[in-house]
Amino acid sequence: MNSEKRVSIGTGASAEYEATVTSPVNIAVIKYWGKRNTDLILPTNSSLSCTLSQDDLHTKTTVRCSPKYKQDRLWLNGFEEPVVPTHGRGYRCLQELRQLRKVIEDENPTEPKLSEYKVHIVSENNFPTAAGLASSASGYAALVQALANMYNLTCDQTELSKIARLGSGSATRSVFGGFVEWKAGEDPLGSDSCAVCVAPETHWPSLRALVLVVSDAKKGTPSTSGMSATVSTSTLFEQRIKYVVPERLKDIKEAILNKDFKTFAEITMRDSNQFHAVCLDTYPPITYMNNISIGIIRLIHMFNSQVDPETNAPLGVRAAYTFDAGPNAVIYTEESNIKELVSIITHFFPPSQATSLKSYLPSAPSLFDIPALDQNSTIPLNESLLAPYKKTFVPFELGSIRRIIYTKIGDGPRFLNHSQSLLNEAGMPKRVKD
Amino acid sequence: MNSEKRVSIGTGASAEYEATVTSPVNIAVIKYWGKRNTDLILPTNSSLSCTLSQDDLHTKTTVRCSPKYKQDRLWLNGFEEPVVPTHGRGYRCLQELRQLRKVIEDENPTEPKLSEYKVHIVSENNFPTAAGLASSASGYAALVQALANMYNLTCDQTELSKIARLGSGSATRSVFGGFVEWKAGEDPLGSDSCAVCVAPETHWPSLRALVLVVSDAKKGTPSTSGMSATVSTSTLFEQRIKYVVPERLKDIKEAILNKDFKTFAEITMRDSNQFHAVCLDTYPPITYMNNISIGIIRLIHMFNSQVDPETNAPLGVRAAYTFDAGPNAVIYTEESNIKELVSIITHFFPPSQATSLKSYLPSAPSLFDIPALDQNSTIPLNESLLAPYKKTFVPFELGSIRRIIYTKIGDGPRFLNHSQSLLNEAGMPKRVKD
Known part of the structure; x- marks a missing residue:
């Protein structure tokens, strides 16, 4: 099912990098309700959810970074949204992943300096708002997964879940398929507040x-x-x-x-x-x-x-x-x-x-x-x-x-190839509403 | 406001005794929910209520005992209800009060043997069922108060509340006006599970x-x-x-x-x-x-x-x-x-x-x-x-x-005189529905 993690468009100093993913919705059976730290989104208790199939419900996100882009831009369900640097939760996830990318670049001077490029992000839910489903779990999980792929990061899904958590608590659990626990953790800084897969989606097929x-x-x-x-x-x-x-x-x-x-x-x-x-x-x-x-x-x-x-x-x-x-x-x-x-x-x-x-x-x-x-x-x-x-x-x-x-019950984030990108050649969304 | 506790009708061995009372509804502000003993209606926690004015909402009850009556009979809101000896909660209250009467008779051999007489009971709410108010609190409080008056018992309202409790938990609090606490008590037999008046209805007139x-x-x-x-x-x-x-x-x-x-x-x-x-x-x-x-x-x-x-x-x-x-x-x-x-x-x-x-x-x-x-x-x-x-x-x-x-906020049970009786001379309800 999973395609390449990312594609590069062009070569040399002008090369752009892109990743497209879909991420699932999850529905908790042990509920997350209460934060012990509202800034870091650290919960008062562990929770557990089932990941639902992306065949039916998902967020699809394309991210692309390019030396040509003037600013970070985000289009959500066809509308451009401001990327607010200091308050936006999405921006916070982006900055965390940029930092991780920077570490790779610092260790490998031949790596392109993607952490210095601006990013264009397009995100779409396949379910209408009228479906009454919260989209923040699949949305932030897709964002974080797409950026991690684009930056070619090596961190595992549990590490990724901590960054998704900074977007929205329930997104922590959408980086895995199957049955997923979000461990509350004890560290005041949240290093152990992350998701683990309890059982994969194949475990209980009925x-x-x-x-x-x-x-x-x-x-x-x-x-x-x-x-x-x-x-x-x-x-x-x-x-x-x-x-x-x-x-x-x-x-x-x-x-x-x-x-x-x-x-x-x-x-x-x-x-x-x-x-x-x-x-x-x-x-x-x-x-x-x-x-x-x-x-x-x-x-x-x-x-x-x-x-x-x-x-x-x-x-x-x-x-x-x-x-x-x-x-x-x-x-x-x-x-x-x-x-x-x-x-x-x-x-x-x-x-x-x-x-x-x-x-x-x-x-x-x-x-x-x-x-x-x-x-x-x-x-x-x-x-x-x-x-x-x-x-x-x-x-x-x-x-x-x-x-x-x-x-x-369904699988975790899926990696899609360039033909599925939500961005056109110019780096603008293929579909825009007005 | 309060009239005589009871009246006697006739004289000598054929004398009948009667009492008519009204009792109020109460609405808890600290809720009673949970019994530690379901048979004795002993609550898991103390509760507190306000007694509402009987000018607006009350149960009125007349009880009469007579050597002529063949059996205990009960008419509720115009319909005769069976008095079930072993299961009925009303019958249980009646038996408790008969016992207390018996003690008086045993101590004072000149007292008429009312504990051996059968009783006719008529009870009516002044609020329609359609008002959606539970009537068991005012109903059992009125029953117990009327019987205590008829038997000329000397027990105080707190003692009486324990007997009302055997009818319905919330009735415990309807034997007082004003602000009433039902103390949960600790005795497994319920001797300390009773109502006390926290403040009378005159305390907070606004x-x-x-x-x-x-x-x-x-x-x-x-x-x-x-x-x-x-x-x-x-x-x-x-x-x-x-x-x-x-x-x-x-x-x-x-x-x-x-x-x-x-x-x-x-x-x-x-x-x-x-x-x-x-x-x-x-x-x-x-x-x-x-x-x-x-x-x-x-x-x-x-x-x-x-x-x-x-x-x-x-x-x-x-x-x-x-x-x-x-x-x-x-x-x-x-x-x-x-x-x-x-x-x-x-x-x-x-x-x-x-x-x-x-x-x-x-x-x-x-x-x-x-x-x-x-x-x-x-x-x-x-x-x-x-x-x-x-x-x-x-x-x-x-x-x-x-x-x-x-x-x-209103007062506790009121004693009415014979002219307000719900029973006619023959000992039958003045108003019956069919």
């Missing part, structure tokens, strides 16, 4: 994720200020970070290594709930989940309490929800349950009539093979499957869930 | 309460099973009961004694939020607040962050919300703020067109003197007052709040 994008009018509290408020005002928070998280982390790693879905799922749900509990215990309280989110929680617990209609034996915990700093749910389940689960979710959270099925559930009908699926009907379903839910669960308003993205 | 009855389709988790789930599954709960509540209790009692509204309000809000946080940390999670509840929280925090339009000085914390096991809010504020607060609440949570103003805000317009108030218009308001809210707060759907009850 695991699947559904991103349920929920409608919401309210704008949530930004996570940086939210975390800081929780750390300073919640009287339950210390208990969480000192005692609860360390035990959960140990247990969920074991569950992942054993592919023990039940334990993995229960810890995931409990930790999502506890993260939102400490938000509610913040003063003034922070709330991210809405009525629809709570409805999804109820439905998943009902799904997990179903019994086999023939033997009456419990089917057990077959799905887990997790919610980040917003109303959207990510549901983890195993491939064998996906059709039943999607059928139930789409029945009780039907698409709005204005939503075409293609935007509501892009992977249907090909993936789920539901022939009668069309935008004006709710999705047909075996009535006996629905009956136990219908007793107590009333379908939500049309359009409560705007979109369902079906994906799986 | 304090007011608004009960905001919120529309909700979802049926919440019953509090008994909810508490038990929290105690056994929340990993934050122990921190709350061991460390957080004891300190808050000390601080809020001091705030009450000093009539320090700011501290009283902040602790009240923090403790409501923490109660809901430990519910969310329960597995599966318990949620009682809905989008409307969260909207009320946001509006109150906005109210508390307003500044004086002329001096720009902060007006400070002027209102506190608290939520029990449901979506309804109770707002505490001081009398001087009530008009501004009600105006803002009614503007952003307007009545449904189907609700007549009389049922939406029974105390308007007489109380608030808002002339243009009618059922088809939202309540007119000084635009400059609304402006700071309008920037970020969008009015909720009509009818999101169904009713607003305006009340204040």
Whole structure:
């Protein structure tokens, strides 16, 4: 899959260097919430996430440095953004990587002085902002990976994760595929606050994720200020970070290594709930989940309490929800349950009539093979499957869930070749919006 | 206000004894959530509440014992309910009080043997179920008070609170007016788990309460099973009961004694939020607040962050919300703020067109003197007052709040005379529904 790390364009003193990568989104199952150092983005506790497949969700970034460029420039999703030297987190990552490049140049005087060149950066998400997914994790991971490749650095992914961390905490975990722990570390300077791969994406091939994008009018509290408020005002928070998280982390790693879905799922749900509990215990309280989110929680617990209609034996915990700093749910389940689960979710959270099925559930009908699926009907379903839910669960308003993205666990950053570059020959973005 | 404790009807061996009382509702500011003994209703932590005025909300109960009655009978809000001997909590209170009566009779052989008579009980709430208020606190407090009066017991209110506790935990606090602490106690048998009056209702005469009855389709988790789930599954709960509540209790009692509204309000809000946080940390999670509840929280925090339009000085914390096991809010504020607060609440949570103003805000317009108030218009308001809210707060759907009850801090159980009895001469309820 991985192509060359970088390409050089031209030769001699005028040569330009370029790298293009994609980086994945990750969704935490043990949540990161709280910083012990806000400047260095050092967390109060370790966290653990699953990397989602870049086939479905990724940030793609091209970086190029050239002796001709007059200044560092950045285009984000088609719009140029200022690169603010002293405050910008992206600029900080760039400077860290330039320093590492400088070390190589100092040690090898024949190396081109790329650390002195200005850089052009183009970055694009393949998911719309309307998908409701935070893009800072994949975004900063892609930036850091692309720059490291362009500078031909030799540092490993764990070293790279520390630089991604300076961009955004959750980006620390997007430099690996599979199951990734961000170790909180103890060093006040952050030298040991970095990501490690707990298991690669090939370890548990049957695991699947559904991103349920929920409608919401309210704008949530930004996570940086939210975390800081929780750390300073919640009287339950210390208990969480000192005692609860360390035990959960140990247990969920074991569950992942054993592919023990039940334990993995229960810890995931409990930790999502506890993260939102400490938000509610913040003063003034922070709330991210809405009525629809709570409805999804109820439905998943009902799904997990179903019994086999023939033997009456419990089917057990077959799905887990997790919610980040917003109303959207990510549901983890195993491939064998996906059709039943999607059928139930789409029945009780039907698409709005204005939503075409293609935007509501892009992977249907090909993936789920539901022939009668069309935008004006709710999705047909075996009535006996629905009956136990219908007793107590009333379908939500049309359009409560705007979109369902079906994906799986995926690999870490991918290196693309020059044909995939986002920059044209002149060093300007191939696509610009205005 | 208080009349005779009881009346006797008839003379000699056929004499019947009767008592009629009303008892108040109370709303906790330090929440009771969690039992250390479910049978004896012994709580995991002390709690503290304000007793609300019986002029607005109460349960009225008449009890009569007669040698003619064949069995214990109970009519609740116009319907006869079975008196289940071994399971019923009401029956348990009755038996406890019969025992205490028996002691008197054993010590004074001339006393009539009321402990051997059957009892007829009639109980009515003056607030409709639709008001969304739990009636078990006022209900069991009224039952226990009426029986104690009928039996001419000499025990004090704190002793009585232990018997009310056997009916419903929150009833423990409804035997006093004003500000009431339910001490958790340490005795495994509950001898020290009882209510004490922290300050009488006359102590802080400017304090007011608004009960905001919120529309909700979802049926919440019953509090008994909810508490038990929290105690056994929340990993934050122990921190709350061991460390957080004891300190808050000390601080809020001091705030009450000093009539320090700011501290009283902040602790009240923090403790409501923490109660809901430990519910969310329960597995599966318990949620009682809905989008409307969260909207009320946001509006109150906005109210508390307003500044004086002329001096720009902060007006400070002027209102506190608290939520029990449901979506309804109770707002505490001081009398001087009530008009501004009600105006803002009614503007952003307007009545449904189907609700007549009389049922939406029974105390308007007489109380608030808002002339243009009618059922088809939202309540007119000084635009400059609304402006700071309008920037970020969008009015909720009509009818999101169904009713607003305006009340204040009130006294403990009141003793009524025979003319107020709910039983007719034959010992049957004066009003029965069918």
